Amino acid sequence: MTVGRIMRVAAGILACAIPIAAIACGKRGDTGPERASGYVEATEVRVAPQVGGRLTEVAVAEGDRVTAGAVIARIDTTDIDLAIRRAEADRDQAVAALRLLQAGARAEDVRQARASTRPGSAPAPPPKPSRACAPARAPRRSRAHARASPPPMRRLPRSRRTARTPC
Numbered sequence: 001m002t003v004g005r006i007m008r009v010a011a012g013i014l015a016c017a018i019p020i021a022a023i024a025c026g027k028r029g030d031t032g033p034e035r036a037s038g039y040v041e042a043t044e045v046r047v048a049p050q051v052g053g054r055l056t057e058v059a060v061a062e063g064d065r066v067t068a069g070a071v072i073a074r075i076d077t078t079d080i081d082l083a084i085r086r087a088e089a090d091r092d093q094a095v096a097a098l099r100l101l102q103a104g105a106r107a108e109d110v111r112q113a114r115a116s117t118r119p120g121s122a123p124a125p126p127p128k129p130s131r132a133c134a135p136a137r138a139p140r141r142s143r144a145h146a147r148a149s150p151p152p153m154r155r156l157p158r159s160r161r162t163a164r165t166p167c
Helices: 003-025 078-103 107-116 143-147
Strands: 055-058 073-075
Touching: none
Parallel strands: none
Antiparallel strands: 055 073
């Protein structure tokens, strides 16, 4: 073979080899995300509400970045609203009772009270004695004690015979 022919063959091989090498060494097509190895550090924060209840809305998903003070979830407040309304109604009722007491007795009530205290009207029934003034009962005895003879009675001196009650 002649030198010219060897040069032509070498030039042809080289011409084919350069594009093949460029394709083989260059970037390949879309192969997906790049991979790397290492450690990821993250801050994990546990969130707890001040009151319990049923969640009506969750505003964030796992992994979302959240700033301090941002709304993360909403809690159902119907129970709390009902308790507040009940407390307000109780307060309004107490205020109305206070106004009635501050206003004093009505003229009709005063006339009725005066009419019931006139001479010739029926006297008011006497008040019932309290339990402290009621006569004391003897303690109950079992059947075994009922069969036995009662203990002898001791006579008290005359100064102590009358019972002194606070009534």
